[in-house]
Amino acid sequence: MYVKQFAQLPPALQREAVRPYFDYLRTKRATLAVKRAGDVVIASLLLVLLSPAMAVGAAAVKLTSPGPLFYKQQRVGLYGKPFAIYKFRTMVQNADRMGAAVTVGERDPRITKAGRWLRTTRIDEFPQMLNVLKGDMTIIGTRPEVPRYVAAYTDEMLATLLLPPGCSGAASIAYRYENEMLKNAADPERQYIDVILPDKMAINLDYLRRFSAGQDLLLMLKTIGCVFHK
Numbered sequence: 001m002y003v004k005q006f007a008q009l010p011p012a013l014q015r016e017a018v019r020p021y022f023d024y025l026r027t028k029r030a031t032l033a034v035k036r037a038g039d040v041v042i043a044s045l046l047l048v049l050l051s052p053a054m055a056v057g058a059a060a061v062k063l064t065s066p067g068p069l070f071y072k073q074q075r076v077g078l079y080g081k082p083f084a085i086y087k088f089r090t091m092v093q094n095a096d097r098m099g100a101a102v103t104v105g106e107r108d109p110r111i112t113k114a115g116r117w118l119r120t121t122r123i124d125e126f127p128q129m130l131n132v133l134k135g136d137m138t139i140i141g142t143r144p145e146v147p148r149y150v151a152a153y154t155d156e157m158l159a160t161l162l163l164p165p166g167c168s169g170a171a172s173i174a175y176r177y178e179n180e181m182l183k184n185a186a187d188p189e190r191q192y193i194d195v196i197l198p199d200k201m202a203i204n205l206d207y208l209r210r211f212s213a214g215q216d217l218l219l220m221l222k223t224i225g226c227v228f229h230k
Helices: 019-026 029-049 051-064 113-121 128-134 156-162 170-174 178-182 188-209 213-228
Strands: 070-076 082-088 138-140 166-168
Touching: 019 156, 019 188, 029 051, 029 128, 029 138, 029 213, 051 082, 051 113, 082 128, 128 166, 138 213, 156 188, 166 170, 166 213, 170 188, 170 213, 178 188
Parallel strands: 138 166
Antiparallel strands: 070 082
8 A cells, every 4th residue: 555665656746845754654654554454443343333324314315305325526545546535415416516616604505405414413424434445545634635626735735645535634623614614705715725725734744744543543532522522
């Protein structure tokens, strides 16, 4: 999964601003192996434990609005490789052609009635455990962005692509009310790229600089806390 030499990285990532992060992560190969094993165990258990809620969520999607069960959006993953992230569909079909790539407030008119409930309960995110099992994602890390937002990354921000993207992480917790923060913006996408994205990436880069199993465990506990104290 992880390359051994800086020169083996895709050319787009061979930036001097990325090298310090790469060199640090090379010293964490054992931790990365444990992290992957933990991802497989946790994702497998969660898929079993959450299967009843996922069944209800799937029924809610199919019975309340026309369109596919899953929303498979292209995101950018490890080393800049694109992948399809799995979520239960919470918006009307072809919503990405009707507005911004970011959701604007909980009253975004593209969100279906069932979709609001799925988002509130976080059930729409549960299918991402399939991404974890496939190796596209990890439990804790940097949330994956769509290609056009990655195009706005600075050289240093590209370092976040040295690890698989996460289902949750420090920036996800800090910006868990991001949708509401954008609802009054005159241009939500511009506000996201110019204001929110740089701050989120600063948090993500700090996570990389301090990457450890202990930090992942702490962020996992904080994520659970956020679920129960929304």
